[in-house]
Amino acid sequence: MKKNIPLILAASLMALAGAARAEEPAVGTHTVYVGLAHIDVNSKAAPLAGGSKQFPDPGPQIRVGNATTVGFGYTYRFAERWSGEIVLGVPPSHKIYGNGVLANAGQIAVVRQMPPTVFVNYHLGEWLPKFHPFVGLGVNYTYFEKKRSTPTGDAISGGPTRITLTNSWGAAAHAGFTVQYSKNWSLTGTAAYADVRSTMRSYTTTKDGVEELHTKINFRPIVYTMSLGYSF
Amino acid sequence: MNSQFKLASLTLVAAAMLSACGGGSNPSSDDPPPARGTLELGLLAGAATADQIDAGTQAKGVQALSGKAACGVDVRYVYYWTRDPQGNPATASAAVLVPSGTAAVCTGNRPVLLYAHGTTTDQAFNMAQISTNAEGSLVAAFYAAQGFIVVAPNYMGYDRSGLQYTPYLNAENSAIDMIDGLRAAKTHLNAESAVKPSAKLLIAGYSQGGHVAMATQKVIERDYASEFTVTAAAPMSGPYNLVKLGDTITSGTVNAGATLFLPLMLTSYQKAYGNIYSAPSDVYQSQFAATAETLFPSKESITQLIQEGKLPADPTFTKLFGTGGLLTDTFRTGYPTSNFRKALQTNTLLGWTPKAPVALCGGANDPTVFFFNTTDAQADFGSRGKAVPASNLESAASMSWAGATTAATIAGGFAQAKAATSAAAGGGAAGAAAVQGAYHGTLVPPFCNALARGFFQSVLASQP
Numbered sequence: 001m002k003k004n005i006p007l008i009l010a011a012s013l014m015a016l017a018g019a020a021r022a023e024e025p026a027v028g029t030h031t032v033y034v035g036l037a038h039i040d041v042n043s044k045a046a047p048l049a050g051g052s053k054q055f056p057d058p059g060p061q062i063r064v065g066n067a068t069t070v071g072f073g074y075t076y077r078f079a080e081r082w083s084g085e086i087v088l089g090v091p092p093s094h095k096i097y098g099n100g101v102l103a104n105a106g107q108i109a110v111v112r113q114m115p116p117t118v119f120v121n122y123h124l125g126e127w128l129p130k131f132h133p134f135v136g137l138g139v140n141y142t143y144f145e146k147k148r149s150t151p152t153g154d155a156i157s158g159g160p161t162r163i164t165l166t167n168s169w170g171a172a173a174h175a176g177f178t179v180q181y182s183k184n185w186s187l188t189g190t191a192a193y194a195d196v197r198s199t200m201r202s203y204t205t206t207k208d209g210v211e212e213l214h215t216k217i218n219f220r221p222i223v224y225t226m227s228l229g230y231s232f
Numbered sequence: 233m234n235s236q237f238k239l240a241s242l243t244l245v246a247a248a249m250l251s252a253c254g255g256g257s258n259p260s261s262d263d264p265p266p267a268r269g270t271l272e273l274g275l276l277a278g279a280a281t282a283d284q285i286d287a288g289t290q291a292k293g294v295q296a297l298s299g300k301a302a303c304g305v306d307v308r309y310v311y312y313w314t315r316d317p318q319g320n321p322a323t324a325s326a327a328v329l330v331p332s333g334t335a336a337v338c339t340g341n342r343p344v345l346l347y348a349h350g351t352t353t354d355q356a357f358n359m360a361q362i363s364t365n366a367e368g369s370l371v372a373a374f375y376a377a378q379g380f381i382v383v384a385p386n387y388m389g390y391d392r393s394g395l396q397y398t399p400y401l402n403a404e405n406s407a408i409d410m411i412d413g414l415r416a417a418k419t420h421l422n423a424e425s426a427v428k429p430s431a432k433l434l435i436a437g438y439s440q441g442g443h444v445a446m447a448t449q450k451v452i453e454r455d456y457a458s459e460f461t462v463t464a465a466a467p468m469s470g471p472y473n474l475v476k477l478g479d480t481i482t483s484g485t486v487n488a489g490a491t492l493f494l495p496l497m498l499t500s501y502q503k504a505y506g507n508i509y510s511a512p513s514d515v516y517q518s519q520f521a522a523t524a525e526t527l528f529p530s531k532e533s534i535t536q537l538i539q540e541g542k543l544p545a546d547p548t549f550t551k552l553f554g555t556g557g558l559l560t561d562t563f564r565t566g567y568p569t570s571n572f573r574k575a576l577q578t579n580t581l582l583g584w585t586p587k588a589p590v591a592l593c594g595g596a597n598d599p600t601v602f603f604f605n606t607t608d609a610q611a612d613f614g615s616r617g618k619a620v621p622a623s624n625l626e627s628a629a630s631m632s633w634a635g636a637t638t639a640a641t642i643a644g645g646f647a648q649a650k651a652a653t654s655a656a657a658g659g660g661a662a663g664a665a666a667v668q669g670a671y672h673g674t675l676v677p678p679f680c681n682a683l684a685r686g687f688f689q690s691v692l693a694s695q696p
Contacts (some may be wrong), residue, residue, distance in 0.1 A: 053392055056275060093257040101273045104313075107263035112256075146257045152265040155313075155321040156272075158394035207396040207526040 024126060025050055025180070029077040035227025037089050042220040045200075047100060048213040052095055053158075061100030062108070062200070066150060067092035069226050075121070078167035085119040086135065087192075088226075089134035091145060098156070099187060109163055109202075116192065117172050133177045136180030140172040140194040142219075149202065156210060157204040163219075164203075170195030178229070186229040255580050268312040268408070271417030273311040274424065277360050280305045281474075282333065285377045288369055288682035296645065297682040299375035303338030308425070310361045310390050312416030317405045317504040324393045326385040326413035327360035327368055328420065329376035330427050336381075337379035341430035343376050343463070343480065343692060347384040348406070348444035349435025350673070353492055355529035359384040360393040367438070367677075374681045379419070380519040380688075384462035385413035387444075389529050398529055400493075400500040401474060403579045406444040407451035410435075414460070434688045435465040438677055442470020446609070448579045454589045462588040464691040466684035468674055470596040471601050472609040475576040480602065482567040486550040488668070490601040491543055491558050492534070495524050495671070501575040508572050510630050515563040515572075517556075520544075564588055582612040586620070590632070593623040593680035595646070598674035625679050634686055646679050 025031070047059025069092035074086045093112045098105030119138035126132055149161035176190030196219040204211045252421055266272070282301035289295040307330035309695060316322040332339040349367050359368040367383065376382045388409055389398030399405040418429050433452075437445030446467040452460050464633040471477050481490055482612055498515060502508040502525070523542045530537060537543045544551035544558050551557045590613070594606040603624065610622035624630040625646040631639035653670050654663030667675070 055273070078474075095263065104270050104272050105264055106266055108261065110257045148257060149257070150262045150265075152321050153260075155265070155316075155394050156323055159396055165462070208531060 008121075024080075024132065024139075025077050027077055027080055028053070029103060029231050031075040031077075031186070031229045031231040032072070033186075033227040033229035034070065034072040035085070035188075035225055036068065037092075037115040038066070038068045038226045039068050039092055039094070039225065040222045041094060042045040043076065043217055045099075045215045048215050049204075050213045051204075051211045055101050058100040060098070060102045060159045060213075062098040062102075062110075062215065062217070063097045063225035064217065065097060067094045071227060075229070077139045077209075083123065083134075084119045085121055085138075087119065089115070092203060093146070095229070097147075100174070102156065105152055105156055107150055108156060109147065109149050110179075111144050111148075111163070111165060113142050113144050113213060115142045115194070115196070117139055117141070117192075118209075119172065119174060120199050121159075130180050131177055133175070136173065140170050140173045140196065141200070142168040142169070142196045144198065146215055147217045154204075159204045161202050161204040164201045165198045168196045168198050168219075170197065174223075183232055186231060188225070188229055190225045192225070193220075196221055201228075244495050245626040252353065253410060256454065268314055269412040269417045269419070270313040271310055271416040272313060272578065273309075274416070274420030275309055276306060277309040278307040279332065280307065280362060280372065284376065285373050289373045294373070294678040294679075297678045298373045299378065300337050301373065301437070303333040303377050303379060305372045305376040306332045306425070306427075307328040307360050307362055307372075308417075308420065309358075310413070310416045310420050312412055313457075314388065314409050314412035314545040315405075316395055317399050317402055320391065322388050322395045323389045324385060324395070324409055324413065325358065325360075325391045326383055326417055327358065327361070327362075328417045329360075329368075329372050329382040329384070330421065330425055331379050331381065332427070335379075337425060341412055341428050342379055342381045343378040343432035343434060343687070343688075344384045344418075344429045345434045346410055346445075346448065347369075347371050347375070347382050348410060348435075348441030348448065349384060349386070349443050349498065350437075350439030351489070351493065352390070352527045353401075353496075353530050353534060355390060355531050357529070358386055370677060370681065374678070378685065379426065380434070380529070380685075381417075383414050383417040385410055388551075393513060396526070397499050397503055398496065399504065400441060400496040401443055401471065401579055402500050403443070403447035403581060405504065407448040409672055410444060410448040411452065411456060411460075431461065432458050432463045432692060434463055434691075436468065436469065436681075436684050436688075437673065438468045438680070439470060442601075443472060443474070443579075444470075446470060446472055447579075449586055449588065449590070454584075454594065462686055463695065464589045464591070465586065466591050466593065466680075467609075468592070468684060468688055469598060469601050469672060470581075470605060472581040472605045474580045475607065476580075476604065477575065477602065478567070478573055478576040481552065482564050486552050487602060488672070489549045490552045491549040492528070493537075494552060494558060494666050495530050497575075498572070499525050499528070501572060505571065505575055508570075513560075515559055516561055517558060520558055535559070543653060559663065584610065584616050585613060585616045589687075589691050590618075590620040591623065591684065592620055593683050594674045595625040595626070595671060597626060598670050598672050598676065611673055623680070625676060631683065632681060638683075642679055642683060646675070649675050649679075 043064035071089040073087040096109040117140040119136035121136035123134045144165035147163040172193035172194040178186045201214040285301040362368040388395040449465040516524045621633040628639045628643035657666030
């Protein structure tokens with residue numbers, strides 16, 4: 001998904017090029033926005049434990065793939081320098097790949113997650129004409145709504161496999177900037193980190209019974225967003 | 233157009249594009265499975281010295297046939313991707329036994345023997361465990377210690393394989409597993425072994441593996457000629473004429489081991505073709521119907537399975553029909569027109585013509601895989617002008633192709649081995665029963681493998 005980075009940069013440059021002076025949004029301003037969110041996952045997970053088959057080091061592991069989705073949200077300016085924000089998005093699907101001794105298996109599962117996050121943002125003022133940076137702290141809830149083992153995952157697990165992931169509560173932080181074109185229109189870019197951890201379990205129905213494997217995943221996602229906002 | 237609207241359209245168009253192509257959670261957006269033959273795991277699992285191999289062949293009394301080890305053996309192991317009979321991704325494993333040592337015959341690029349093992353019901357069966365796996369130790373001594381790289385797939389359904397049954401006597405699918413095991417082994421050896429595979433490919437197998445070996449030669453020569461060239465093949469004691477074997481068994485001459493072979497075959501063909509029965513009780517007697525379909529490969533021993541009532545209590549494994557038998561009378565009477573017989577016909581290995589040299593081997597009194605399989609294959613190939621020797625260990629004349637001395641030595645040695653087995657059981661009827669019991673699984677293999685190795689060495693010598 002590296003292709004998104006130039007896209008986002010191009011959009012930022014265009015945004016600055018088109019800049020003309022505009023005011024800081026007034027207290028009480030509502031902003032809705034829609035754009036792109038790229039979730040760069042840097043997962044860490046211990047080797048899968050359980051099951052009847054032993055593997056040599058580094059053991060059977062998994063790795064969570066990146067995803068890009070449509071993000072949208074709402075910001076409310078409740079004080080001159082402060083806003084509250086709720087970040088939503090079209091639930092992105094992440095491919096889960098084999099890793100460690102399973103590295104050549106490729107994709108073994110897919111999970112779709114909903115990661116609503118709320119932030120309180122502090123706005124640093126207009127640093128450049130129209131350019132308003134901000135930082136925010138918040139809370140992320142990640143809900144894994146769809147989990148499926150692929151035929152490859154079933155083959156390596158030894159039969160039809162059901163997957164569960166525990167949902168995650170964690171702190172989130174982001175930093176970003178808003179380019180305020182006019183009273184109504186703005187462009188916002190952010191980079192965010194959220195603490196997302198989940199226990200994944202797989203249950204494989206073999207002819208000799210159900211085999212359970214499990215691991216704890218630390219997703220360590222960095223989320224890049226670029227959104228167009230409308231304020232009123 | 234104002235710049236912000238350009239920007240808005242850029243952002244929204246990009247968003248739409250990315251959400252469309254970014255991949256959803258539906259099966260249609262899954263990555264394709266790993267290619268056939270992809271190596272998932274390859275490792276050096278152990279090693280045996282030439283002295284250790286000699287001690288083993290000495291203890292088993294087969295050193296006159298195996299010869300003294302010229303090489304030590306590195307025991308390697310590969311876990312790889314193949315396809316099940318439906319074409320779905322499946323995993324399987326193989327032993328890769330590699331000559332080691334400094335003798336010329338143990339170094340450089342060595343010919344590859346792709347070896348197919350015989351029937352086992354043991355789910356944990358692994359040819360790489362040569363200290364405990366009798367067939368693994370036999371091929372290590374007969375081939376790897378004499379300078380052949382042995383690639384011996386364990387078959388889908390065994391060891392680390394994820395498949396929950398084994399595609400038993402499924403000719404086309406067994407060949408796919410063998411070919412993918414060979415590919416993975418070559419990938420592993422080329423990356424990690426000092427001793428590398430040469431382009432020479434020999435194929436052998438015993439019993440079920442005789443069938444697998446023949447199927448593998450057929451499929452490689454038909455479909456994979458651009459990737460592999462078979463140098464020679466030596467299928468041994470295999471059920472090549474499966475449909476005749478089925479006809480023979482159902483008309484009353486039940487072979488030794490049938491109560492193990494039939495559940496393996498019925499499940500394999502039911503999984504592959506889906507039309508063998510609508511419920512297991514169509515073919516299995518009621519006391520076995522609930523468990524027979526998923527019985528093999530098993531984590532439990534045959535003795536345990538008999539104690540648990542999951543197999544007929546019969547040490548000769550011939551109690552196929554009648555009271556207390558495995559299969560129903562309906563199955564037997566319906567057999568001539570059944571889909572099971574059609575499946576046997578599909579997997580019968582007659583009506584094709586090998587390109588590479590072939591030498592067949594077996595024993596005429598084999599109670600498990602009747603010898604007509606070997607002579608029928610020989611006659612069938614001969615009918616299209618492909619002359620192949622069919623060695624019968626009971627007859628020195630049938631082995632004259634190997635030279636008079638070898639023929640006499642093998643025939644004499646086999647007769648001696650039978651006599652020793654009989655004498656050890658006290659001779660007479662008990663002795664005859666002991667010979668019957670040991671014939672297919674113990675007595676024939678070292679003799680046929682000695683002939684096969686000699687055959688391979690002579691073909692290799694003629695095609696440097």
